[in-house]
Every structure is written in structure tokens, then in C-alpha cells.
Amino acid sequence: MKKNLLLTLLLVFLVLMNGVLLFLFFSKPPRRSGPPHMFVVKELNFNTLQMEQYQVLDQKFEQGMRPLHHRRRQLKNEMFKMISEGNGSVKEIDSITDLIGDSEKERDLKVYYHFRAIYELCNPEQKKRFQRIVQDALQRGRKKGPGPPHGH
Structure with a gap:
């Protein structure tokens, strides 16, 4: 009798979990098709x-x-490899994080100048649309919330 009750409860639990998963899957907002730049x-x-x-x-x-992404990935791998190897002085970690920061700065500058070049391709009406698209993207980025707490 206890075996049947346990199986029944397990079956009910699994059916409920499937229902929750289906709800979560189908309630997602539709994603834009294609890469963001095509949007x-x-x-x-x-x-x-x-x-x-x-x-x-x-x-x-x-x-x-491409080279920037590759370099940043290498630097981060190198840094986190130090954790598992149990080495890495504060000076070495600081040096790597400085290099990662430099890479991020270079990436951000490339993105800025790329968007600036796209903006320059636009006619006056397209420039207005472009500004709205950028503002909407910035607003969506702010809604994602803050990152992890400092020091963690």
C-alpha cells in the first residue's frame, strides 16, 4: 500500500512539474529572429x-x-587557472585584470565607432529611428538590474 501511495505522489509531482515547465516554456516572450545587427x-x-x-x-x-574576444577569453582562462593551481600573487592577478580591462575598453571603443559609422550611413529619418533603437536598448539594459554585490 505504501508503495502505491509513494508512486502516486511521485506521478502527481512529475505531472505538476511538467505543467510548470510547459507554462514557463510557452510564456516566454518571442525572441527576435536573426542576429541583433539584422534587427x-x-x-x-x-x-x-x-x-x-x-x-x-x-x-x-x-x-x-574576433581577436579581442579571443584575447579576453585567454586572459580570463589564465586568471581562473591560477585558482585551481593554487598560485597567483596579487600582483599577477592585478596585472591580468588590468589587461582584461584594457581589452574591454578596446572592445567598447570598437562598438562605439561601429555604431557611429552605422549612424553616418543613415539619412535624417533613419538617424531618428537609430537614436530610438539605441535608447530602447539602453532602457532594456537598465531593466536587467544591477550586477552582483561588490566584494562577492
Whole structure:
């Protein structure tokens, strides 16, 4: 009798959990299809010439960002490897985090100049739309909330 009760309770629990998972899965807001940069291009409604110029800009941007991502990943791996190896002085960690910070700064500058170049491709009406898109993105970024507490 206890075995049947336990199996019944387990079955009810699993059915409830499946229901919760289905609800969470289907209640997600729809995601935009395609990469974020295509959303911007679509919203700006670039003409053929603008699209060609944008593709050149985007290709150069991607080529410039790849080494930065790779370098940042290497630096972070090196830093966290020190944890498992039980070594790494404060000076070494500070040096690596400074290099990571420099890499982040370079990445942010590349992103800024890339968006500035996109803005320059736009006609006056597209520039207004571009400004709205950027403001909306900034607002969404603020809604995600603060990062982890300092010192943790």
C-alpha cells in the first residue's frame, strides 16, 4: 500500500512539474529572429547602397572583434587557472585584470565607432529611428538590474 501511495505522489509531482515547465516554456516572450545587427538594419530600412556599405562595415567590425574576444577569453582562462593551481600573487592577478580591462575598453571603443559609422550611413529619418533603437536598448539594459554585490 505504501508503495502505491509513494508512486502516486511521485506521478502527481512529475505531472505538476511538467505543467510548470510547459507554462514557463510557452510564456516566454518571442525572441527576435536573426542576429541583433539584422534587427537594426531591418528597423532602419536601409536601401541597397546603404546595405552594401553596412555589410562592409559589419565584416570589418567582426574581423576586429574576433581577436579581442579571443584575447579576453585567454586572459580570463589564465586568471581562473591560477585558482585551481593554487598560485597567483596579487600582483599577477592585478596585472591580468588590468589587461582584461584594457581589452574591454578596446572592445567598447570598437562598438562605439561601429555604431557611429552605422549612424553616418543613415539619412535624417533613419538617424531618428537609430537614436530610438539605441535608447530602447539602453532602457532594456537598465531593466536587467544591477550586477552582483561588490566584494562577492
